[in-house]
Amino acid sequence: MVKIGTMLTLEYDHEQEEIQRFRCRIVEQKGAILYIDYPINTQTGRTDYFPKGTFFSAYFVGKDQAVYKFHTEIVDRKREKVPMLLLRFDQNELKKVQRREYVRVDANLDVAISDPNDEEKEFTTVTKDVSGGGISVILPEGIQIEPTTALDLVIVLCSKDDEIDYIFARAEVIRTYEKTKESKKILSMKFINIYERDRQLMIQYCFETQLKERRQLLSR
Incomplete structure (x- = not known):
């Protein structure tokens, strides 16, 4: 193998x-x-x-x-x-x-985030990585969100055929972190409510991205 x-x-x-x-x-x-x-x-x-x-x-x-x-x-x-x-x-x-499992890949996808319990916490950003089980995003400066907070997400998913799907989900904050003091903070979340169709679209996107990366490496 x-x-x-x-x-x-x-x-x-x-x-x-x-x-x-x-x-x-x-x-x-x-x-x-x-x-x-x-x-x-x-x-x-x-x-x-x-x-x-x-x-x-x-x-x-x-x-x-x-x-x-x-x-x-x-x-x-x-x-x-x-x-x-x-x-x-x-x-x-x-x-x-298995395709139902959650492979995580690096990705820069547009995402709109809002806190259903705090109208002031509504912002747009880009993902850092995605999977069928959750995402990590770049957290804009000045925004602080505590772990376990539930957030509503709208993810703009672009397929290999340039088709656009909008993924609606609710996610729970796992943690925020920064690699260095100079880098931007990353907000890590797991899905707690997502349509199965949307989850499958996320999983398919991850597998297609992995295969694309493999072909690029083999062609070098």
Whole structure:
């Protein structure tokens, strides 16, 4: 299933920070160890430092166009002509991600947000990432929203055929955070009320985005 040259997406999730995503390629495999080139941050385009024991969720698209997931950690480094990281890989833990599950992708979609209990908290912004289970958005300056607050959302979803769908949902605030003191705050939310049709449109958008990214990487 996992072959040399396969592109991996690594997700690093820290409670106090945003989810960070990295792209890398499998260079070699020896038993239960995958050798990968140094992961590149999808936001900054740079490589980051990862100590041994760093845990990731790893995703890749198989030949059947399905998305597969496994949990892994860095077990060592190897310095050769191409510096590599060594990842633990257990074939038995490999899981096919069903389309009903919530794959998260980076996306800049327009979204209107309002608080049904506070008419003054109404604003428009753009998403940072989206999934079938929720979204993260850039929080405009001067706006403060507490965790567990319920918000009404209207998301402008553009499909691959340039068709526009409007996704209506109610979401609960999970947290707000900022990567650095200079960066803008990010508001993370989970859907608590959304039409199933709209959720499926979000999931389809995420899978189409992943496939597009895979084709672009393979064409380089």
